[in-house]
Amino acid sequence: MDEMILKYQKINDQLKVTYDAQGSSVGIKGLFDGIYKMAISSRDATEEEIAQGAKVTIIAYDALIFITSPDVKITNITEEDLVKILNGNIRNWKQVGGPDAKINFINRDSSSGSYSSIKELVLEKILKNLEEAQFRKDSIIVKSNGEVIEKISLTPNSIGYISFGYARGAIEKGLHTLSINSIYPTKETIIKDKYDIKRKIIAITNNISEDQNTLDFINFILSPSGQDIIEEQGFIKVNTTENN
Structure with a gap:
């Protein structure tokens, strides 16, 4: 802006x-x-x-994309496994093909539009029981896209979500963007609704x-x-x- x-x-x-x-x-x-x-x-x-x-x-x-710290070493995740990471049912990267390490989830505060969007477009989409469609309680809370990028760059074995508009900043920090169900977020996949967290x-x-x-x-x-x-x-x- x-x-x-x-x-x-x-x-x-x-x-x-x-x-x-x-x-x-x-x-x-x-x-x-x-x-x-x-x-x-x-x-x-x-x-x-x-x-x-x-x-x-x-x-x-816009789209919301999931980024990880470089040590995570995975490039793709299924939507179902992603939901389990968000709500805390999966807590170790080994469970999704990554290293044997605790997953640190960097989340936005509840007043954020991004928080509401991920809750609706990911958690509530997969988990029809709204009581289960909740973020894990031990999330690390930050207040902006920039803070998500900074926190993940400083936190081993971490994952979080940012606006697609901030993807360049994440790449510059050496962070990795995940494909979801083997669809990588690009301008083309977003426009054509192939990547649907938009x-x-x-x-x-x-x-x-x-x-x-x-x-x-x-x-x-x-x-x-x-x-x-x-x-x-x-x-x-x-x-x-x-x-x-």
Whole structure:
């Protein structure tokens, strides 16, 4: 979002735009508390938020990918085994073809849109019993994609999940990206729905109090220039997905 703001302010230097990365739920709450004019979210607005006046605009598509520390030495995992790692039923890498070592799971905090997405798109998809579709209690909690990458780089035998847009940063740290059911996350596999742990990135405004400046900024994000920035940052353009 920093790059988007920088480019926008070059063509609209009369308006100051700032971005506070606090997580989806915190941002949406801040929107309705009057702190923010707009919230960027990686989870859908809830029925309660819609009733409050949330207006949703899809600005990009994203996927969530699983990364490991280099010592794990596996490249692929089945969705079923992944779920067992997330809920704690598998706790040693040896159980999935890796080294004989305890699995350290790096998780996001519960206010994160990524946390909600993995719970819905992975745990609840496989485990129909919602009581079982819970993350293991001894997860190591961090607050951002960048912190996941940093923590995994410092923690032996670890696994966590990040936005596809941060894949480059993980590679630069020497971390490994897992294939799920032998499907590796790439732009092509995400667009064609072969890799299906994917989600929308949305801009949420308050339908009651939104102003023209905010709408103009959203329109810039959706413009060809804005969507080029979306793609440069590792996300999927809105029209790219819609046309495939």
